[in-house]
Amino acid sequence: MNITILGGGGFLGRKLANRLAKDGTLGGTRVSSLVLFDLTAPPAPEGAAFPVTSIGGDLAELPDGVIPPGTSVVFHLAAVVSAQAEADYDLGRRVNVRGTDAVIDACRKLASPPRVVFTSSIASYGGGQNVVLNDSTKQIPGGSYGAQKAAAELFLSDASRRGFMEVVSLRLPTIIVRPGRPNKAASSFFSSIIREPLLGLQTDLPVGDDFKVWVASPRRAVEWLLHAATMDTSGMGLDRSLNPPGMSVNIGQMLAALETVRQGAGTLINRISDPALMKLVSTWPAQFDTARASGLGFSAHEPLLDVVRAFVEDDLAPTKAERGIA
């Protein structure tokens, strides 16, 4: 099985590549090769028993060889994230829309249609704090990132209907706890308020304790991606997008979990006001009915405390090393 990860240099792409290297198989089939693609050639995972090719470039001008003949599975995780797509309209459109078109065109050239797993986002919805959404809810995005993701879902579903590929789009929740550095996603602070105090660093919190957010852990997201790559999609019909079973938590619960794992860490959090960011994240939905995804075999979420502990286990030491923290 030949696999490509677009956005293979991102934190989720790296975790996915590491998992494939560790398992050596996907859905019971041996992995025979892996291509990693990102803006700059991503590092190969350690210990892979299969050849890994790393390629850097522009998604919208997808270089030959990124989705080579014989590719069976493409993980399309490459994106310009929310706050950046809002700040730079042209860049967001280029990567999130033209880039997705380039993926479609590369898949069209293959002799047999590959499975494509696309990471869409709950930012493709409006809704806000006080509604429960489901897979039948109309997507009315409050930002350019969400609009571009919703449009990409449409193009990929259509490409799937036409037989160019077989897509499964997952509208990922806000992922906590992201390792590494804060990024340009408007949702970055949801991870920072756990990660930074665990690193002994101060961090800003622009919303109140009762602010709710729909989240998933990196471990759970990787499990979902692997499931989407091999699941039976024959019953999905024309709607190829899913809201996987994340969980709705509020800031107070997140801070309590942090306090359980590291007593006193909460003192490193500074309450601030950021109306522009608040306006954007307030349009995002905070709760979903995920019956459809559960019915299609997507695994339920582990408790919040496990999420914080998994970050300590999986990512705290690497993040410290990356950021030069003793």
Next chain:
Amino acid sequence: MNITILGGGGFLGRKLANRLAKDGTLGGTRVSSLVLFDLTAPPAPEGAAFPVTSIGGDLAELPDGVIPPGTSVVFHLAAVVSAQAEADYDLGRRVNVRGTDAVIDACRKLASPPRVVFTSSIASYGGGQNVVLNDSTKQIPGGSYGAQKAAAELFLSDASRRGFMEVVSLRLPTIIVRPGRPNKAASSFFSSIIREPLLGLQTDLPVGDDFKVWVASPRRAVEWLLHAATMDTSGMGLDRSLNPPGMSVNIGQMLAALETVRQGAGTLINRISDPALMKLVSTWPAQFDTARASGLGFSAHEPLLDVVRAFVEDDLAPTKAERGIA
């Protein structure tokens, strides 16, 4: 008021241009100039008291001057229609998506954001014969045309939110009775079964008498476009798309109206089978709850018999002349 009609050579664009020429005003404001744009430079309407510029070209490479400085209203009617977008994926994407991006980019350059009236389509929905849709229904298109229109709505709504324009997207019903020649829309036969017999010509009918279709007349569509160009949009929020109040009719009712207007005309209709076309049009919705559009001042539809009589009055003689029928 400076106005541009993209797709100004299409039958709806021509009717709209004729109406502006006749009225000399839009929403009570004097029309000071009109630009018509299409693949080839469209003919200017007769009797206009304002200068008309006709430009031909590729929408995706929108020439300078199509949306000149000072433009207040852009009617974006240009599209590759349903059956053609299904047959030629690249062309549909180029015109329906890249073309819409080009319109957004032209509007961004203007000193003040113009009103943009975009014709989306009910083909952006799935649903089929037996459901009633409304403005909250999720768009799950069954063809590339519908997917491209739904995505264009997302991009235009986002451009509107960003302040590049102020868009109103109308998901037009199937328009009956289209004048002129049969076109490449999968919906073409809904007009042909009225138009061709009135011209004394045989025509094919690929669905049964009880097949329902959501329709609007050219006269009603022009009224809606004019209303969308000048209505107060301040209460629309992020969702800038509307299902205007068309009407649900079945084939039997259409044939009865034809028979009332021209006795014996129905004998010119040949019942045929066309499974591919049937599959596509069967995914289109046939009934809508249009409370939102009605609340925003979009006018109710006239009876079906009036639609057939208006075709005879407005378009039968010009269509005969165009097609060389005595």
